[in-house]
Amino acid sequence: MVHLSSLLLKNYHGGYVVIRLALAGHKQANRPFYRIVAAYNKRARDGKYIEQLGTYDPLPNIYNEKLVSFNFDRIKYWIGCGAHPTKPISKLLGLAGFFPLHPMTITEAERQRAQTEPIAAGPGDDLQQGQKEAEP
Amino acid sequence: MFQVIGGRGVQVTRLLAPGRAVLVEAVRGRKSRTDTVAKSKQGRIKVPPPVDPTEMVVLKERYAEYEMITRALRLEFKEEVLRKKYEEETGSMAEEHRALMVFNDQENLRMLQQRVVRIQMEKEEAENKQVEAAIERELQQQEFIKEKEREILKLQEDAKNFITLENLDQRIEEALDSPKNYNFAVDKEGRVVKQTMLQ
Numbered sequence: 436m437v438h439l440s441s442l443l444l445k446n447y448h449g450g451y452v453v454i455r456l457a458l459a460g461h462k463q464a465n466r467p468f469y470r471i472v473a474a475y476n477k478r479a480r481d482g483k484y485i486e487q488l489g490t491y492d493p494l495p496n497i498y499n500e501k502l503v504s505f506n507f508d509r510i511k512y513w514i515g516c517g518a519h520p521t522k523p524i525s526k527l528l529g530l531a532g533f534f535p536l537h538p539m540t541i542t543e544a545e546r547q548r549a550q551t552e553p554i555a556a557g558p559g560d561d562l563q564q565g566q567k568e569a570e571p
Numbered sequence: 572m573f574q575v576i577g578g579r580g581v582q583v584t585r586l587l588a589p590g591r592a593v594l595v596e597a598v599r600g601r602k603s604r605t606d607t608v609a610k611s612k613q614g615r616i617k618v619p620p621p622v623d624p625t626e627m628v629v630l631k632e633r634y635a636e637y638e639m640i641t642r643a644l645r646l647e648f649k650e651e652v653l654r655k656k657y658e659e660e661t662g663s664m665a666e667e668h669r670a671l672m673v674f675n676d677q678e679n680l681r682m683l684q685q686r687v688v689r690i691q692m693e694k695e696e697a698e699n700k701q702v703e704a705a706i707e708r709e710l711q712q713q714e715f716i717k718e719k720e721r722e723i724l725k726l727q728e729d730a731k732n733f734i735t736l737e738n739l740d741q742r743i744e745e746a747l748d749s750p751k752n753y754n755f756a757v758d759k760e761g762r763v764v765k766q767t768m769l770q
Contacts, residue, residue: 515648525641535640538633542626 450475452518454510456491457481467493471505471524473513488513491527503527 453476456469471489478484489505496502505528514520520528528534661668734742756764 511648512652514645515650515652517649534644535637538630538637541633542630 447475447477450477452476452485452513452516453521454488454513454518454524455480455521456523457484469493471503471527473509473518476519486513503531505531505533507533 452473454471454473457472457474458481459468459470460466469491470484470487471491472484473486473488474482474484486509487506488509489503491504492502494501510528510533520534522537522539525534526537526540529537529540658665752767754767756767758764
């Protein structure tokens with residue numbers, strides 16, 4: 436389907452372009468599939484977008500892979516035009532190597548490792564957990 | 572949600588010191604001011620998520636680095652977009668453009684050389700003028716001094732003919748002895764006649 440969005444773009448006062456995930460295909464329940472999309476900030480999440488820049492499938496396939504695709508050329512163009520990527524997009528791009536690794540990715544991995552270590556090493560690493568819970 | 576944490580932004584790095592555990596403000600969610608609080612939420616005190624200070628420091632550093640890198644990337648992409656647009660416009664005239672730029676550079680060089688020579692000449696002229704002005708001033712000063720000396724000498728000579736207390740009587744006698752006649756007559760044609768009838 437040919438999108439004429441480039442010719443019919445509405446002018447938003449104070450609006451800006453974002454690169455974000457938009458849910459595609461509401462026809463199936465419990466089977467999400469995201470499109471990586473450049474859209475205006477004010478638009479609905481699944482509404483009219485300016486350009487599609489890739490896909491993201493959150494459910495792993497039979498080989499236990501989550502497939503992501505990016506159109507790096509166009510992403511570069513949109514970021515050069517001043518688009519803001521959202522947090523999940525930044526994380527995905529960081530994992531892909533296009534952006535630097537997002538700090539929260541590293542932090543989440545460290546936290547998970549800290550949580551799984553006590554289970555592996557026995558009930559001796561309760562200090563870290565206790566420290567985290569003691570800080571309200 | 573909360574009025575403190577409003578809008579987009581890095582919400583994680585906002586709370587470093589988890590000092591306050593109690594939030595003062597209530598939240599206006601689905602219910603209005605007059606709706607009763609639900610039974611299960613009667614004594615609930617909302618508390619921000621717990622924060623580990625060491626982790627927070629590390630996170631802040633990581634975020635600073637990350638933001639620096641993303642900012643640099645964004646500027647790079649911006650530059651690339653602008654360059655592509657520029658090249659699109661001047662793609663057909665690239666050779667002309669280059670030739671014109673070379674010509675411009677040559678012209679600039681030539682003008683620079685001319686300017687340098689001109690400035691040198693002007694500087695030398697200014698220096699010469701200054702030297703001449705200094706000489707002029709010296710001469711003026713010398714003239715002035717000489718003038719003053721001449722006046723002094725003249726005054727000294729005139730001083731010999733002054734009337735003093737000792738000369739007073741003598742001079743009065745002299746003046747009375749020699750009467751001077753200031754009368755004269757003038758004709759319509761302008762002929763002056765000093766000789767008159769002395770009394």
